[in-house]
Amino acid sequence: MLRVVQLVRRRADELAPELASRIAEQESAYRPGVLLTAEEVAAMCRRALVNAADVLADDSAAALTEVREGARLHAEQGVPVTAALHALRIGGQFVWTAVMAAETRRTILLDASDRVWTVIDELSQAVTDAYERLETYRIRPDTKARAEALDALFHGGQRCATEVATELRLPLDGTFVVVTGESEDGRPALSGIEDRLLARGVVSVWLRRRTGEHGLVVLGPRFDLAQLCGELADRATTRIGVSEVFHNLDEVRTALAEASAARSAGRPGSTEVVRHDQALVPLLIAAAPDAARRLADAVLGRILSLARREHETLLSTLRAWLEQDGSPAAAARRLHCHRNTVGYRLHRVARLTGRNLGRPADVAQLHLALEIVDVLGMADQPSGKST
Template sequence: MTGSAARTASFDQVSVLAGTLLGRVDELADRLLETLPHDSHAANNSAGLPRHEVRRCCEDNLDSLLRILGNGEPVGGHLYDTARQTGRLRAEQQVPLDTVLSTYRLGGRVLWEALVDLAKRDDGIDRDSLLDLASTVWAMIDSVSAEVAGAYHRAEMELLRTDEQRRFALVDDLLANRAEDPSVVRAAANVLDLPVDADYVVVTAATADDGRPSLRTPGDMLAIRGIRSIWQQRSENLTGLVVVHQPAMTGLMMLLDRIARGPVGISPRVRGLAEVATGYRLALLALRTVNTGATMVANLDDRLQEALLVQSPELAGRLVQVALGPLLELPAREQEMLLETLRAWLEANCSASSTADRLYCHRNTVLNRLHRLEDLLLVPMHDPRGQVQLRLALAAYDLR
């Protein structure tokens, strides 16, 4: 017999054996179900799969395997649909892929044993034919398992995308002040695994032109230190909801300082998920108090005067013009020297001696410059109200 004729005969024999076993699928499904190890049952049970559903799946897949064998179905054909459906369904049910593939291997063994038992009763099937049969069965199991795994991974990716979209939508609901609806808060707490009534701060980090946020992997860095947080990239910033406890606030600021590479804003502490939208608005306000390109973590409570100024840009501009206008009309070199002196004097609590130490010059030099500022600005330098105005004007000038 030629090789081609032998292969044809071998296929005909496999087809006949598979057709015979199609009438015994119920029996084979029972045998496979009994063969499944305890941990496989446990995995199916943890996914909430009743025994009758597991058995029905075994029956459907054994039927499909026998039809593939009997028809010589090419890989990817429609008879593989059952395997693909099983892979997708088990991914949705969160049954581990190893468990699913292990069941297919056991199914292959059940089929092989049944085929051998039939073949032994057939005088027309010799030892070489049995070897061909083994090769055919296990090649089919491998190809079917590949289809199952492919469908499983595709479904898994779809589920991840869907889950990520839901998480994004829930965070967006919280930040957009839709948390007045208790169902939104409950859903966010369950899906995001966040406490409803804990204290939170909202952190928002600017995104650079190259797409990098101003904080490097903040979620991982906080998790290492036992701080729970959720982070989401929005259109222009990376925003985080951070669960805080009283001792953790200082440590949080220190950590963010270490991983910052651009402007970052932090809200005051807010109570519960329902107040996160308020925290987000305040974090954005804190972020606006940092100059573009600067690397700084701005806690709103430490920058309230700057926050007031950025909230009223027209008034801030007018303040600069009224308080510092004559100074800003000077030549650049003299302007810079007097601005430096004014800033150092205010930071030194209006002490001429301390200002001289800061600027590495003589006290009389500082006094002369202060007299020059008084003449220019028409503000008594030791008037408390005038000092407040000058401080605010300098802050507004820096923000500008």
């Protein structure tokens, strides 16, 4: 089977145009200019060949996800599900013909025959799933009742969890997180995220307002919190907060508070995705910003009063030194400068702050103050004169 996989992967670029031509001949929906361009059909065929090879090699999770997303896009472009499945069958016959032309050993052909058609069945099911999910998404009620259920889910009300779950087609128990983001200048905080999650087979519901949006995402064994945060990072237009994982819809409002706190702990103006379970110090800072600001001023105030270029240089050097476990040499490599330059800058930091960089308690104060500066955006404020 390894030989078959290698054959398909190696010849994907070569086989794709021929497969595109064959599909266009036999299935009118894929003829160039009908619903898709010739380039789109050829690209589809190349991806299909690579995905088929991945599934043949038992590396199916990512491949099937890509198949579902491609099927969803074609469905939105008007390709009927019957046409998509017909194209898959044509592709299966095409791959099998290519395998027979390259391999003469009977035992390998017998093994490959069974596996190739099993893979076509798996890919067909993935396509069918994608079309069914999109159809469910399109026909779901977008009514006043749904809007009220979303509001009750995130903000509470007289409706019980069972009613809300029924209206929104959500499980009462599962693996959930809440996501929240503020909208800036009327832009969505997470552009296209619901469609993206739907394409990956992930259930989510979103409450959108002019000032921001909240989402409830149902995680699963094939889509965990780390993967979700990756998708959020790709689409964030502002800082995003993510709650800790919870398991009952009754906990949504607590989770929304966690997500909101995590969002506030992100750097102003950034597109950071901040997880509540990984941002304990920033959360403390965001919870008491005035006290935190006074602490940062007490420790780093003289540095922050320097001209912007100077204070950014000193703070970036201090940050690199801390991140490199107090190694001037490692910090110098990180900053692409000489070790002596790092030493000189750290000496200035010590002189301006009155802290001893060899004393753990002083280093802890510097670390916390620098974290406060980052979280509250203090380094971006107008500076005083250079000293």
